[in-house]
Amino acid sequence: MTPRLTELWVYLSASPLLGLTLTLVAYQAAFWLYKRAGYHPLANPVMLAIMMVATVLALSGMDYGAYFDGAQFVHFLLGPATVALAIPLYAQWPRLKAMAGPLMIALAVGSLTAALSAYGIGALLGASQPSLMSLAPKSVTMPIAMAVAEPLGGLPALAAALVMLTGVLGAVCAPYLYRWLRIDDYAVRGFAIGLASHGIGTARAFQVSEQAGAFAALAMGLNGLLTALSLPWIMPWLERLLGR
Amino acid sequence: MIAALTLLLVFQLAGEVIARGLGLPVPGPVIGMALLFLALLLRGGPGENLRQSAGKLLQHLSLLFIPGGTGIVLYGDLIAAEWLPLAAALVGSTFLAIVVTALVLDALIKRRKAGGSAQP
Numbered sequence: 001m002t003p004r005l006t007e008l009w010v011y012l013s014a015s016p017l018l019g020l021t022l023t024l025v026a027y028q029a030a031f032w033l034y035k036r037a038g039y040h041p042l043a044n045p046v047m048l049a050i051m052m053v054a055t056v057l058a059l060s061g062m063d064y065g066a067y068f069d070g071a072q073f074v075h076f077l078l079g080p081a082t083v084a085l086a087i088p089l090y091a092q093w094p095r096l097k098a099m100a101g102p103l104m105i106a107l108a109v110g111s112l113t114a115a116l117s118a119y120g121i122g123a124l125l126g127a128s129q130p131s132l133m134s135l136a137p138k139s140v141t142m143p144i145a146m147a148v149a150e151p152l153g154g155l156p157a158l159a160a161a162l163v164m165l166t167g168v169l170g171a172v173c174a175p176y177l178y179r180w181l182r183i184d185d186y187a188v189r190g191f192a193i194g195l196a197s198h199g200i201g202t203a204r205a206f207q208v209s210e211q212a213g214a215f216a217a218l219a220m221g222l223n224g225l226l227t228a229l230s231l232p233w234i235m236p237w238l239e240r241l242l243g244r
Numbered sequence: 245m246i247a248a249l250t251l252l253l254v255f256q257l258a259g260e261v262i263a264r265g266l267g268l269p270v271p272g273p274v275i276g277m278a279l280l281f282l283a284l285l286l287r288g289g290p291g292e293n294l295r296q297s298a299g300k301l302l303q304h305l306s307l308l309f310i311p312g313g314t315g316i317v318l319y320g321d322l323i324a325a326e327w328l329p330l331a332a333a334l335v336g337s338t339f340l341a342i343v344v345t346a347l348v349l350d351a352l353i354k355r356r357k358a359g360g361s362a363q364p
Contacts, residue, residue: 019311027307045306050313057317064318071311077301078308080252082273083259084298086280087290102352110345118337125329135333139341142312143271160312161319162334167309169338177342181350188349196341200313203305213302219345221274228269 013062019070026052039207041175046200047168078199085202085221088214095187095211096218103191107219110195111226112234114139119238129244134158136235137227138166141198144224148231163198170197171204190215195223248297255280 012018030048037043057067068075089096096103118135127135133154137145142163149159174193183189186209193201194216202220206213259276262268268275284290290298323330 023307023310027304027310031306046309046313049306049310050316053310053314054317057314064315067314068311071314074308075311078312079256079273079276080249081301081305081308082271083252083255083276083280084301086255086277086284087295087298088302089277089281090284090289093285099353102349102356105352106345106349109348110341113344114337114341117340118333121336122329122333125332127326127329127333131326131330135330135337138334139338141271141274144269147269155322157319158322161316161323162330164309164313164316165334166338168313169334170342173339174342177339178346181343181346183346183350185350185353188346188353191349192342192346195345196338199305200309203309206302206305217277221277224274225270 013060013066016070016073018062019067020073021070022053022056022067023049023071023074026056041172041204044168044171044204046203047172050164050168082199085214085217088206088210089217092187092211092214092218096215099187103218103222106191107195107222107226110192110219111139111223111230114196114223115227115231115234116238119235123242129153130155131158133235134162137231138162139196139198140224140227141220144228148228151232152235164200167197167200170201174201174204175208186212187215191219194219198224245293245297245300248294251294252276252280252298252301255283 026049027045029052030045033048034040034043034045053067056062057064115136118138119132122132122135130153133152134149134156136152136154137148137159140148140163142160145159145163146156150156170193174189174197178184178189183192189208190205190212193205193212198220202213202216205216255276256273257276258279259274260272262279263270263272263275
């Protein structure tokens with residue numbers, strides 16, 4: 001690079017403008033592709049945009065910390081967006097109330113399935129102890145998963161990465177699973193995707209239907225709560241039972 | 245838009261204060277969501293302004309996961325070290341969680357419907 005270009009790059013990579021703009025441009029491009037693909041689950045915009053940003057970071061040599069300095073303004077909106085989930089939830093309140101019993105049973109069964117199957121498959125294939133404890137809470141929203149993994153002996157950073165991958169995986173695969181199982185009820189579809197893949201699954205559910213989104217948001221919140229309360233004593237108990 | 249954002253932030257702040265103050269294991273925004281939900285129940289629903297602004301924000305929920313999600317670039321080595329058990333556990337348990345939750349809920353709802361229609 002010429003000295004002037006180098007100077008420009010030094011300035012831009014230290015300013016929040018670049019990370020913020022990169023995030024929004026990647027999202028616009030990813031959403032355009034998603035729309036062009038007819039909202040096909042394989043063209044998931046979260047996955048595509050992350051791949052684009054990661055590619056730009058790798059090619060430009062910009063480190064993630066510098067990128068996040070700008071992108072954090074978008075990241076911050078996750079808080080108010082989570083609070084805003086109360087509004088679609090309220091819109092579905094009559095149906096939620098009517099389905100309370102089945103929802104609680106599905107929550108308990110689904111939450112245990114998510115944690116125990118992740119632990120079981122990982123253990124069978126020889127994953128290390130810190131990896132197993134990072135896998136167990138991977139279906140819940142990132143801050144809860146990190147907080148649950150750490151005291152169990154997991155790695156919060158690995159838990160965060162596994163949470164993200166689970167979210168994308170669920171958002172991409174759930175529509176195929178529902179077609180295969182012949183599940184048409186948007187309430188059921190939303191609840192299962194929100195339980196298994198938290199906010200990224202909930203984002204996909206809102207793109208399909210408002211009702212699916214509301215049930216996904218409910219499942220995400222409830223599974224976060226249940227996991228935070230139950231895993232800290234289920235996992236040590238399970239370990240003792242297995243004599244590990 | 246600004247009024248709605250202010251309201252959401254106030255509820256988030258209240259949630260954060262309660263979560264940290266009481267040492268709850270749940271993040272502040274999730275408590276904030278529960279508080280706003282209760283407020284909506286008491287008030288009988290959101291105003292038009294809040295409803296529209298929340299709709300716009302949630303429509304672009306995907307966008308908000310990009311900065312944190314890109315953090316995966318930092319953990320490539322951790323994942324690569326045990327990629328096979330991690331990949332199998334992720335795929336297997338995500339599929340199982342979705343399938344089991346959906347089947348259980350679907351069966352319970354259908355059974356309740358069938359039971360309800362049997363009554364006069």
